């Protein structure tokens with residue numbers, strides 16, 4: 001518990017934030033960094049919290065970040081026992097955190113290597129999907145609200161991303177081919193930066209979506225298709241009856257159209273034996289070894305098992321959607337990992353994430369893994 005008292009002098013509050021029951025490890029740090037960026041040096045943020053551990057952790061954070069914790073007040077009904085909730089006054093100081101330099105100009109992306117913030121950007125085109133996979137981190141389904149990414153926002157984000165040194169844009173969903181303006185969205189973004197488009201490959205066999213697929217620049221657009229097993233059993237169990245055969249057909253179409261096709265399988269450790277057969281099957285389809293990926297399930301969205309995702313356990317992969325920005329693409333249903341309430345300006349999103357990374361490095365945080373979806 002903090003021994004600080006409320007500020008004795010009257011303090012003008014520039015911004016208030018209700019942190020609820022979040023603690024510093026599960027999202028409060030991210031939320032605070034974003035809000036401290038909105039106020040000027042010398043201005044004060046008033047934080048409301050119901051989480052007791054914040055009283056112990058916040059002074060250390062403020063010290064590392066170069067801010068002043070002016071005071072704490074217990075505003076609970078029984079302030080004598082100190083059960084909260086609490087109010088904390090934080091004055092923005094001059095940051096003592098050394099922000100890492102801009103992204104490296106030329107970067108070889110290899111599986112497992114962290115990408116400097118600003119080199120890779122994720123973009124959710126929409127959230128609805130023709131499938132409802134048991135482990136879907138985005139909680140997508142045919143009934144999920146589309147939350148369509150406006151083409152203009154995607155184009156502006158891609159332009160800003162490319163201008164500040166971005167190397168790779170990854171477009172995902174939901175199923176991106178359900179976005180009614182995907183052709184224009186991919187055309188405008190891929191003109192700025194190479195695009196990898198994640199798809200279940202089930203809906204572009206014919207018609208307008210087939211024409212959309214054929215419109216993509218083969219030199220600027222890579223397709224990443226989800227396929228969880230060589231045979232149908234595991235894939236269909238996780239992703240729905242009949243989905244394996246349709247995904248295979250989609251992979252063949254994409255290959256016939258001369259796309260570079262990457263295939264990503266997702267499964268829990270208990271199903272790892274499926275990996276060998278799948279790799280062989282993909283070789284038979286002409287998928288190069290470097291384009292075969294195995295991903296763990298993330299414990300997000302529909303998944304009640306899998307890798308725990310927090311800012312301390314996974315490297316950041318900045319992610320934009322129509323209604324906000326997140327730490328990582330597998331965490332878009334996790335309010336604790338939301339970075340901003342709007343996707344633009346991208347610079348704000350990247351700055352907040354860099355601030356958090358710098359704080360973690362300053363504090364000597366170790367042990368994060370790279371959770372690579374591509």
Ligand code: SF4
Pocket residue numbers: 129130131132133135136137138139140141173174175200226239
């Ligand atoms: S995992 Fe992909 S294909 Fe499955 S429901 Fe989610 S978005 Fe759709």
